[in-house]
Amino acid sequence: MMPDVMRDLLTVIAGIGGVLVVASAIGFVLQRRFSPDGGNAAIENLNDRIRAWWVMAIILSIAFLGGQNGVILLFAICSFAALREFMTLTNATRADHRTLAAAFFVVLPVQYYLVWIDWYGLYSIFIPVYVFLLLPVVSALSGVTRNFLVRVAEMQWALMICVFCVSHVPALMDLNIPGYQGRGVLLLAFLVIVVQLSDVLQYVWGKLIGRRKIAPVLSPSKTVEGFVGGALSATLIGAGLWWMTPFGPVGAAMMSLLITVMGFLGGLVMSAIKRDRGVKDWGHTIAGHGGFIDRLDSVIFSAPIFFHVTRYVWGVA
Amino acid sequence: MSLLRQFAARPLSWGITAFARLLTAVQPVWQGIDPLAGRPRVYFANHVSHGDFVLIWAVLPPRRREMTRPVAGADYWRKGRLRRFVGEAVFRSLLIERDPNGRSGDPVGQMAVALDGGDSLILFPEGTRNLGDEPLLDFKSGLYWLAKARPEVDFVPVWIDNLNRVLPKGAVIPVPLMCRVTFGAPLHLGAEEGKEEFLTRAQNALLDLRPRPEAG
Numbered sequence: 001m002m003p004d005v006m007r008d009l010l011t012v013i014a015g016i017g018g019v020l021v022v023a024s025a026i027g028f029v030l031q032r033r034f035s036p037d038g039g040n041a042a043i044e045n046l047n048d049r050i051r052a053w054w055v056m057a058i059i060l061s062i063a064f065l066g067g068q069n070g071v072i073l074l075f076a077i078c079s080f081a082a083l084r085e086f087m088t089l090t091n092a093t094r095a096d097h098r099t100l101a102a103a104f105f106v107v108l109p110v111q112y113y114l115v116w117i118d119w120y121g122l123y124s125i126f127i128p129v130y131v132f133l134l135l136p137v138v139s140a141l142s143g144v145t146r147n148f149l150v151r152v153a154e155m156q157w158a159l160m161i162c163v164f165c166v167s168h169v170p171a172l173m174d175l176n177i178p179g180y181q182g183r184g185v186l187l188l189a190f191l192v193i194v195v196q197l198s199d200v201l202q203y204v205w206g207k208l209i210g211r212r213k214i215a216p217v218l219s220p221s222k223t224v225e226g227f228v229g230g231a232l233s234a235t236l237i238g239a240g241l242w243w244m245t246p247f248g249p250v251g252a253a254m255m256s257l258l259i260t261v262m263g264f265l266g267g268l269v270m271s272a273i274k275r276d277r278g279v280k281d282w283g284h285t286i287a288g289h290g291g292f293i294d295r296l297d298s299v300i301f302s303a304p305i306f307f308h309v310t311r312y313v314w315g316v317a
Numbered sequence: 318m319s320l321l322r323q324f325a326a327r328p329l330s331w332g333i334t335a336f337a338r339l340l341t342a343v344q345p346v347w348q349g350i351d352p353l354a355g356r357p358r359v360y361f362a363n364h365v366s367h368g369d370f371v372l373i374w375a376v377l378p379p380r381r382r383e384m385t386r387p388v389a390g391a392d393y394w395r396k397g398r399l400r401r402f403v404g405e406a407v408f409r410s411l412l413i414e415r416d417p418n419g420r421s422g423d424p425v426g427q428m429a430v431a432l433d434g435g436d437s438l439i440l441f442p443e444g445t446r447n448l449g450d451e452p453l454l455d456f457k458s459g460l461y462w463l464a465k466a467r468p469e470v471d472f473v474p475v476w477i478d479n480l481n482r483v484l485p486k487g488a489v490i491p492v493p494l495m496c497r498v499t500f501g502a503p504l505h506l507g508a509e510e511g512k513e514e515f516l517t518r519a520q521n522a523l524l525d526l527r528p529r530p531e532a533g
Contacts, residue, residue, distance in 0.1 A: 081342075084495060087493075094482070
């Protein structure tokens with residue numbers, strides 16, 4: 001890693017650490033004042049979330065410092081955990097066992113290998129074309145036709161969401177942008193920071209001034225005020241982080257708005273799936289947050305669009 | 318047991334639990350009983366896969382895990398040196414001869430002795446793996462005779478959810494899917510309760526723990 005990239009990356013990590021120190025301090029004061037005996041569920045959950053954020057920030061920082069290998073490994077693990085959560089809620093039966101095994105042990109590693117060797121022409125169509133056509137063949141050969149289309153469609157959705165979309169986060173490091181060589185890890189950090197900050201800020205604005213619900217059936221906690229406040233403040237912060245990106249201040253603001261809106265929509269879609277399947281969270285592995293998909297839903301929807309818009313406007317093939 | 322075997326059993330037990338967690342992210346749900354409360358107990362569970370007791374074992378608090386032994390078929394666990402070692406040294410299985418003609422002692426007596434020695438047991442009262450579409454097979458009578466022999470022991474129903482999808486019959490490669498192990502409120506044999514009555518009550522207590530009853 002070049003010294004200037006390293007310096008900028010360390011600045012970013014120090015910034016995240018600073019924000020978390022402030023968050024932990026606020027959480028501590030709130031707990032002292034309103035929940036000294038652990039009786040206030042909202043504050044306990046807030047502190048659980050902050051603690052989990054520390055762990056996630058540390059793991060992300062290590063991955064960033066590990067460069068492309070570290071980032072690919074981290075997101076491959078995230079894909080694995082997300083796919084495990086998603087497949088659990090599908091109608092896949094015993095007849096689909098081989099298909100599932102192929103999804104986990106062939107499709108997932110191949111997709112990340114293609115990202116690793118930077119073969120854009122194949123990793124951008126591997127799942128939407130090759131896996132799309134070949135996966136149902138494996139299930140068809142089992143000879144069990146009951147719910148066939150539902151089973152196959154769900155498994156393909158799972159792969160698109162959990163593997164294809166998530167793999168576009170590390171793929172950002174492959175982009176060839178004039179004047180931005182070697183700085184891909186900062187672009188990736190920019191995406192993750194803006195998306196996650198937007199989630200947090202929407203939550204905070206919603207708690208403070210949220211009144212009108214946007215989608216009461218899907219997600220009762222999402223409000224117009226929370227969304228607008230969160231999206232605008234995340235956009236402002238994103239604009240302030242323009243030095244991490246190839247975009248310039250105005251471009252960084254527009255891109256931040258884009259990923260914030262996509263992230264919000266991703267949260268809605270993934271909530272609709274959870275409502276349909278009658279679960280509150282995708283999993284239980286991240287204390288205070290739920291599962292991996294609960295934490296990744298906004299990244300999943302913003303990463304591919306962010307990738308392609310960046311590539312189209314700023315990149316060269 | 319030799320020191321070397323004990324030494325080798327530790328990392329193996331850790332490895333097996335770690336593998337089970339990686340594959341299933343298994344989550345315990347303690348619905349009707351405190352995981353730590355003392356006294357030996359009998360966990361009785363549905364049986365769909367060879368990995369069933371590993372999953373229960375993995376979610377028990379480490380202290381309780383050391384004192385908990387699965388009751389298993391001798392014919393399966395005596396095959397092969399590695400399986401034998403894992404069964405004896407890692408899980409301390411209580412092996413039962415399933416074929417009544419080859420039996421030396423009586424299984425209920427063996428289990429009662431283990432309970433008296435302070436150990437807890439994991440028991441699969443269906444007697445064999447359930448590979449069909451029924452959620453639960455009829456219980457064998459062993460559970461009743463044990464409850465009659467040791468009426469003070471807690472009989473804890475344990476529902477293992479989703480493991481049949483992880484490794485269905487005939488499959489070699491397990492597929493990663495989330496599993497859940499739900500522990501219900503303990504049962505005791507009633508003073509006037511007959512065999513059929515108790516076994517039906519135990520089966521229903523187990524079926525009631527299913528998170529998604531429609532899915533079986």
